[in-house]
Amino acid sequence: MNKTKKVKIRNVTIGGGNPVAVQAMTKTFTSDVQKTLAQIRQLETSGAKIIRLAIPDKEALAGFEKIRQKTKSPLVADIHFDWRLALAAIGAGADKLRINPGNIGDPEKVRRIIEAARAAKIPLRIGLNSGSIPANFQPAKHRRAASLTQAALFYIKMFENFNFYDLVVSVKSTDVCETVAAYRQLSKKCPYPLHLGITEAGPGTAGIIKSSVGLGILLHEGIGDTIRVSLTDDPVKEVEVGYQILKSLGLYKKGIEIISCPTCGRCQIDVVKIAGHLETVSRGIIRPLKIAVMGCVVNGPGEAREADLGIAGGKGEGLIFKKGKIIKKVKEKDIIKNLLSLIKD
């Protein structure tokens, strides 16, 4: 992993080799304190380490002030256009601000935000998006990645000129290849933690896949200190997908990993049913555990042996493996029962 500077957001430190923090953003109106707090609780339960809220106006700010009293989670205020809202959010107890300096306006207003953050000892994120690249960095066609990086480096320099270094930076594009190119360029020149995301990845499976491919490529190269998956979906889903991306690369190890064959014309047991059942019951399990559910003798015993717990299907029955050794042969109907009791052990 690339070593970046450490940045502390309340009780969570990102950068400098710390675990990649999965963050989330609420999708309720921040002015609606009840609904927003309820969503924050869900996000906390699902494992979100940092929670961001939009503060587009005074009503949202009033909501944020109340919400701040009710949670100890690190809260990030997302502010656009209005530097006075930024100052007020810092005053209300934000643990970090995300701004796009390009839409705050003249540097003097940006400086006021920086001074307030310095006084409150909180970091700022310079958060750029392909949809809002500042006018003076507007890209030539097909050059959005370079524009994002150049704009980010320009603002980093501006903040450093104000002697402010408590920074996180993001350069999200809706396009996976652009996002990858922008972060690769940025990571070579930027010592600050990078916040990764494919912005506006969209609905359904397509959004999950775009986020997985884009963040996967970068994280595998050691780029990225915190991630936010942006789906047109329940924010809890975004957190779950974030953790699954980290898990797929060995960057997060808790919980059950199911290795299960796709089934084919050789399959001897109902792998879909068994794997689906295990997936459902295993949601709450935190201990790392690799379970293999395999339908036949081709790859079955090999994978079952490699897992902590494995089943390799035969005709109407299955061989159960534990830590590489066969411990039992059971009838197909008893497979789930047996696996569950072994998981409980």
Added chain:
Amino acid sequence: MNKTKKVKIRNVTIGGGNPVAVQAMTKTFTSDVQKTLAQIRQLETSGAKIIRLAIPDKEALAGFEKIRQKTKSPLVADIHFDWRLALAAIGAGADKLRINPGNIGDPEKVRRIIEAARAAKIPLRIGLNSGSIPANFQPAKHRRAASLTQAALFYIKMFENFNFYDLVVSVKSTDVCETVAAYRQLSKKCPYPLHLGITEAGPGTAGIIKSSVGLGILLHEGIGDTIRVSLTDDPVKEVEVGYQILKSLGLYKKGIEIISCPTCGRCQIDVVKIAGHLETVSRGIIRPLKIAVMGCVVNGPGEAREADLGIAGGKGEGLIFKKGKIIKKVKEKDIIKNLLSLIKD
């Protein structure tokens, strides 16, 4: 993209810079001709370019013979252990064979398969999996990637010694990082097309994410000529996920791409509903079309302008963009209707 040799599977050529072919495998018993054919039709409709069937025994072989008469799709016979089944599958009209030479047994049997493939002018895939690494290549702990590559290179050499070069190679692991490492090593030394997959990626979203991350990393490096996504799920889903992975990297451009914001406390229109609706109705559309559905003024106009068609939400209304220009302001309830009629145009 890495230039590999070209290999022809019936009417589909992979390698040498051809588009990455998405393949599938049937999950029915191959002996059940009706069910298998029905699944093949579904896979053909979903865009599978190459279809693989398991032939574990004589009953499956008999099924395969009949199925072969009923489809023009390239069919790959998946054979393990029994070299005589391999010969019979070639005789029955297989367009390619996938074997793991390690479980065929002595080299003389492998040679018999090679001679039959040569006579029938069909390619062979050397298909290795982490669950069935041949005994003499069994890895030391945590060295499965290197073992997979070494075994593949050993068999490639064996086939070349028999003057057979019509090859495709795969080295799939259940582990994303192992798979990436194995294919990277292999691609440096292997001139043949590579068939990519994360084997036994498992059920649900986790399987989709593992496949997206693993194949995404490799494809973005130009590694991979054909892909198969292995999910414990409907095989049509595997094909859809395969195309979405390619699309996310710009390696497949047909159909609608939805850029939609994740919504937040600034969102002014029902982005979830609009994007979900568009996703459903756009499934059958082949023409490439980028549509942005954005909830507010921060990134909305910017992304809507970049898309072929875009909507940027305001209070109870939306601005519709076409090819970068605002063409209409419509009430929220009329957004879907307007977008659909513009898509039809």
